Amino acid sequence: MAAMPWIHAWWSMAALTALFGFGVAAVTASTSALVSDLSRAATYGASLGVLSSVMDVGHSAGPMVTGILxxxxxxxxxxxxxxxxxxxxxxxxxxxxxxxKTQDAG
Structure with a gap:
């Protein structure tokens, strides 16, 4: 994202888009794992629900705010x-x- 203002060729935009896609995939998967790892077993559902809500708000508001900017x-x-x-x-x-902390699965 930081390099986008200096991109002037289609091939470099395609490469950055592919790199961005891999980054989004890695972050999306690892964020759920991190939240689960940091939560207590009794609050997994609530923690992942809050994460999902925050991510949805960001996915909705991000393009609007960026458009205004x-x-x-x-x-x-x-x-x-x-x-x-x-x-x-x-x-x-x-x-x-x-x-x-490391938690037992049982």
């Missing part, structure tokens, strides 16, 4: 802002999420 500032600044926000989120994630 693109209309106001253009594509370059909008994608640069998204890159900065994702970087800040990555730092918070690295600081706040620690190795989770």
């Amino acid at each position: 693109v209309a106001a500032w253009g594509y370059g600044p909008a994608f640069a802002l998204v890159a900065v926000l994702l970087s800040v989120c990555a730092v918070f994630f690295a600081i706040l999420v620690h190795d989770s």
Whole structure:
């Protein structure tokens, strides 16, 4: 996403789109696993329900907010802002999420 303002050829856009697709697949699968790992067994359902709701809100609101940003500032600044926000989120994630406890399946 951060490189999109500097993409000018179709083949580089295709490569970035494929890379983005692999990233989304990895994040989607690993996020559910992380939430399950960090939750107590009694709250798995509620935890995954909240995750699903938050992801749905993000999938719905993200394009609308990005469209407003693109209309106001253009594509370059909008994608640069998204890159900065994702970087800040990555730092918070690295600081706040620690190795989770191991739980027995039984």
